[in-house]
Each structure stands twice: as C-alpha cells, then as structure tokens.
Amino acid sequence: MTASKDQVVTIRYTLHVENELIDQGELDYLHGHRNIVAGLEEALEGKAPGERVVVSVSPEKGYGLYDPEGVQVVERGAFPKDAELVEGAMFYAEDSQGNPMPFTVLNVDAQEVTIDFNHALAGETLDFDVTLVAVRPATPEELEHGHAHSLHGHQH
Numbered sequence: 372m373t374a375s376k377d378q379v380v381t382i383r384y385t386l387h388v389e390n391e392l393i394d395q396g397e398l399d400y401l402h403g404h405r406n407i408v409a410g411l412e413e414a415l416e417g418k419a420p421g422e423r424v425v426v427s428v429s430p431e432k433g434y435g436l437y438d439p440e441g442v443q444v445v446e447r448g449a450f451p452k453d454a455e456l457v458e459g460a461m462f463y464a465e466d467s468q469g470n471p472m473p474f475t476v477l478n479v480d481a482q483e484v485t486i487d488f489n490h491a492l493a494g495e496t497l498d499f500d501v502t503l504v505a506v507r508p509a510t511p512e513e514l515e516h517g518h519a520h521s522l523h524g525h526q527h
C-alpha cells in the first residue's frame with residue numbers, strides 16, 4: 372500500500388529552515404486532504420512504508436509567501452477584556468465565512484495592537500526529511516472529518 376488519496380499515512384519527520392531544526396516527530400495525516408503542506412504531500416504521493424523522502428518545499432507550496440498586508444493595526448478594544456495581549460500571543464479571528472484565521476501579536480501599546488496574519492513560516496523554504504512508517508485506508512469517520520483519528524493524529 373502506498374500514500375495516496377484517502378489513506379492514513381504515518382510519517383516520522385524533521386523540519387529544518389535555514390539549517391535550524393523547527394520541528395520533529397511522528398504524525399498521522401489523511402492523504403489528499405491538505406492536512407499537511409502541499410509540497411510535502413506531493414512528495415509523499417505514491418511512496419511506500421520504509422521509503423525516505425528528502426524534499427525542499429518552496430513557500431508557495433509551504434506556508435505561503437510573506438504578505439506585508441497581513442500585518443494590521445487594530446484597536447485594543449477589538450479584543451476581549453481578559454485577552455492576554457503580549458508579544459507573540461496567538462489568537463483566532465473569523466473570516467466572512469466563519470473560518471478561523473490565526474494571527475500573532477507583534478506589538479502592543481496603550482491604544483493599539485499590531486497583529487500579523489502571516490504564518491510564522493510564511494516565506495520560508497521548508498526542508499523536510501521524512502520516513503514513511505505506515506499506510507492504511509481511512510475509516511468512513513476519518514473521511515467525513517477530513518483528518519486522521521489515531522495515536523499521533525487528531526484527538527477529540
């Protein structure tokens with residue numbers, strides 16, 4: 372069995388950006404549902420357990436290009452009173468369809484908060500070193516949810 376649409380794939384991975392280790396671990400994801408960045412999903416397509424994939428993913432197929440318009444200044448009053456407004460804090464806004472849009476607080480002053488909707492890894496080339504551990508068919512429930520339900524995957 373190989374990584375293809377509607378299969379749950381277990382991978383062991385490291386992620387480096389400019390030779391700095393950003394993340395590592397083991398992960399289950401549902402292939403073909405954009406649970407992982409597009410460039411990595413494409414590189415894993417058709418691979419079998421035991422295979423190793425070393426790939427550099429461009430920002431376009433990773434977390435996107437850095438968009439200067441993603442940096443915005445909002446009034447402090449736009450946040451709930453109990454929100455902990457500190458540099459680096461993450462919050463979620465909603466777009467007009469109700470989809471969550473995460474952002475990071477860049478700066479806080481008495482009246483205003485500068486926020487950034489760019490992903491922390493936007494504009495970065497992602498160097499993945501991945502070993503495929505296992506592949507299995509997704510359950511109907513997993514397909515309905517659009518993500519893997521298992522030890523290293525999504526928890527309810």
Ligand code: ZN
Nearest residue numbers: 516518520525
């Ligand atoms: Zn679920």
